[in-house]
Amino acid sequence: MVRFLIRRVMLGILVLWLVTLAVFFIFFDLNSSGPESVAHRLGGRQATPQTIKLIEARLHLKDPLPKQYWYFLFGYPGQDVANGPPRNHGILPIGGSPHFFHTPDLGYSYINGENVNHKLWIAFPITFSLAIGAAVLWLGMGLLSGIWSAIRPRSLLDRGFTLTALFFYSFPTFVLGYVLLLLLYYYLTKAGHAWFPAGTYIPFTSDPWQWARHLLLPWFTLAAVTAAAYTRLTRGSMLDVLGEDYIRTARAKGLPERRVVFRHGLRAALTPIVTQFGIDLGSLLGGAIITEKVFSLPGLGYEAVAAITSNDLPVIIGVVVIATTAIVAANLVVDVLYAVLDPRVRLH
Amino acid sequence: MALLEVTDLTVSFSTPDGTLNAVRGLSFTVDEGQTLGIVGESGSGKSVSTQTIMGLTRGARVGGQALFEGHDLLTMNTHQLQAIRGAQVGMIFQDPLSSLHPYYRVGWQIIEMIRSHDKSTSKAQAKARAIELLRLVGIPQPDRRVSDFPHQFSGGMRQRAMIAMAMALNPKLLIADEPTTALDVTVQAQVLQVMKRLQQEFGTAIIMITHDLGVIADVADDVVVMYAGKAMEHADRNTIFYKHHNPYTEGLLLSLPAYGGERERLLPIAGQPPSLITLPQGCPFRPRCPYAFDKCMEEPPLVEIAGDPEHVSACWLPPDMKKREKMRQQLLDRDKAATAPAAAR
Numbered sequence: 001m002v003r004f005l006i007r008r009v010m011l012g013i014l015v016l017w018l019v020t021l022a023v024f025f026i027f028f029d030l031n032s033s034g035p036e037s038v039a040h041r042l043g044g045r046q047a048t049p050q051t052i053k054l055i056e057a058r059l060h061l062k063d064p065l066p067k068q069y070w071y072f073l074f075g076y077p078g079q080d081v082a083n084g085p086p087r088n089h090g091i092l093p094i095g096g097s098p099h100f101f102h103t104p105d106l107g108y109s110y111i112n113g114e115n116v117n118h119k120l121w122i123a124f125p126i127t128f129s130l131a132i133g134a135a136v137l138w139l140g141m142g143l144l145s146g147i148w149s150a151i152r153p154r155s156l157l158d159r160g161f162t163l164t165a166l167f168f169y170s171f172p173t174f175v176l177g178y179v180l181l182l183l184l185y186y187y188l189t190k191a192g193h194a195w196f197p198a199g200t201y202i203p204f205t206s207d208p209w210q211w212a213r214h215l216l217l218p219w220f221t222l223a224a225v226t227a228a229a230y231t232r233l234t235r236g237s238m239l240d241v242l243g244e245d246y247i248r249t250a251r252a253k254g255l256p257e258r259r260v261v262f263r264h265g266l267r268a269a270l271t272p273i274v275t276q277f278g279i280d281l282g283s284l285l286g287g288a289i290i291t292e293k294v295f296s297l298p299g300l301g302y303e304a305v306a307a308i309t310s311n312d313l314p315v316i317i318g319v320v321v322i323a324t325t326a327i328v329a330a331n332l333v334v335d336v337l338y339a340v341l342d343p344r345v346r347l348h
Numbered sequence: 349m350a351l352l353e354v355t356d357l358t359v360s361f362s363t364p365d366g367t368l369n370a371v372r373g374l375s376f377t378v379d380e381g382q383t384l385g386i387v388g389e390s391g392s393g394k395s396v397s398t399q400t401i402m403g404l405t406r407g408a409r410v411g412g413q414a415l416f417e418g419h420d421l422l423t424m425n426t427h428q429l430q431a432i433r434g435a436q437v438g439m440i441f442q443d444p445l446s447s448l449h450p451y452y453r454v455g456w457q458i459i460e461m462i463r464s465h466d467k468s469t470s471k472a473q474a475k476a477r478a479i480e481l482l483r484l485v486g487i488p489q490p491d492r493r494v495s496d497f498p499h500q501f502s503g504g505m506r507q508r509a510m511i512a513m514a515m516a517l518n519p520k521l522l523i524a525d526e527p528t529t530a531l532d533v534t535v536q537a538q539v540l541q542v543m544k545r546l547q548q549e550f551g552t553a554i555i556m557i558t559h560d561l562g563v564i565a566d567v568a569d570d571v572v573v574m575y576a577g578k579a580m581e582h583a584d585r586n587t588i589f590y591k592h593h594n595p596y597t598e599g600l601l602l603s604l605p606a607y608g609g610e611r612e613r614l615l616p617i618a619g620q621p622p623s624l625i626t627l628p629q630g631c632p633f634r635p636r637c638p639y640a641f642d643k644c645m646e647e648p649p650l651v652e653i654a655g656d657p658e659h660v661s662a663c664w665l666p667p668d669m670k671k672r673e674k675m676r677q678q679l680l681d682r683d684k685a686a687t688a689p690a691a692a693r
Binding site: 244246250 | 402404426429430431432433434435438439441443446447448449450451460461464465497499510513
């Protein structure tokens, strides 16, 4: 198990490295020269060639690409304050000065010089809150309705759940988001019932109740689409399992039906659901672009879109690193959970 | 009083193609400590009938009566049935590979069985009992294997673990639904051996459902031969093997490799079992029966054979065995006469 874990972590790091490498080279290659280049954008339309030169020199934009990649990994050597923003650390937690070991430094935004670490440190909790709340909601809704449907297949309730699931499944997030905003925020607030505030994020640490209230609509928007998929997944998985011989054995043992369904049925049906859940949650932690945009939540997805439209490479790479880490970590957790859930894949 | 007395059991299902009559008026009794063999082809209703009695078939229309120690299982509510399943009636099934839950340890599954019926048993007691049971069914090193998962057991060991689980609470009746079908022949014998030994030790009655007449010859006291949801013949084992009356029983025996001495070729029963949705008119075996004659367009009742009240057969051939043999020969000659001119041409 330990060897398996080590192998998976190494593999995850390799994936992370390849992804950042790809993003780095694509963006630098595309943006090294021409009117759309980083230096031109930073200098603005009126920039003199001198200004452009100065920017290129300060950001080392004309250095050879491998050298720039080295800066990205380990920071600029011998950098002083007069020559641009201090950047003695790179994205790797080792190397650079004055301390050999440090937290990965994602550098400074090209647009406003903001520390990317700091920027993402603010954005990540928003995305995290959004993802976790939505995940709890969709898992709860999906599992409950899916199990119910599987216990009484082709019943009125099953058909109702299937219909609801298909309805939300085919609902684009941006439409559902705006519909909810219109009905539950705009009309309700206009009618004097401000139950669902919108547009701001209240940190959990400052007021958990307000945190939840402000996130309720985005949670539901995100959860409704995904819960629909989970209803179908749970229903299918449960129906398969409930038809298994060992379920008949459990009934033949004289176990109460509830124990048969949950202890014997759900336990086995959970494996594919857990797998899917890990992947979904992981990719959501990299930012829910549409939902964040619709509800004006400045999370990772929101920052990513802003950074991409302005070619703000350090921020783009920062978001990519976090998103990739989240997905790799989620997959690792899924693999471990898989072994915990199913003794047949347990590795010794 | 018989331990289990099934009278006129009918089971039918609604399907999109029409009503499927899986069991059509089946009656049998099982006495304490006795083994009843139910034999028949796939789809003859042998598994459905016992599973229905135990309330394990869903969406079926059920008729008749199944008295277990005088109480009708078919009219019991779920709770009463749950109390009987496992505790009074143990069940084992065909495929031991899929009958144990793959995610739980073998011992855990036996302990669950014990503790769900007897809450006063402590976990430690139940575990000790589980080890004891595994030893009884011949699992080597039971104190270690008790915490194995089913996939760490071989097929034969899993079926023995199933038997151990089914026998955990000393049930009065064990329903074994093709327990040896999925096993190697050598392992089959071991499993049957275990069942017979436990039966002697605890006086358990057994219903052995199988399509394997070899298994019947090995364990059964009484035998019901089923075809298309009905009992075709019902008698004690020796009568079934040596003095059977029904042509279907005869067909089953003739298709056995070892039976009939020097015969080189097996004689399979021609044709397919009938669809249970559209049954043939009259005797269900008529389309495949070599002796079918005009009377067979009527469905034959179960009648007493050769003055033996324990031997019944559903066939229009005369109940007297000598007369039956004479008529059988006549019917065979009829067939020869019918085919001879065709051969001459």
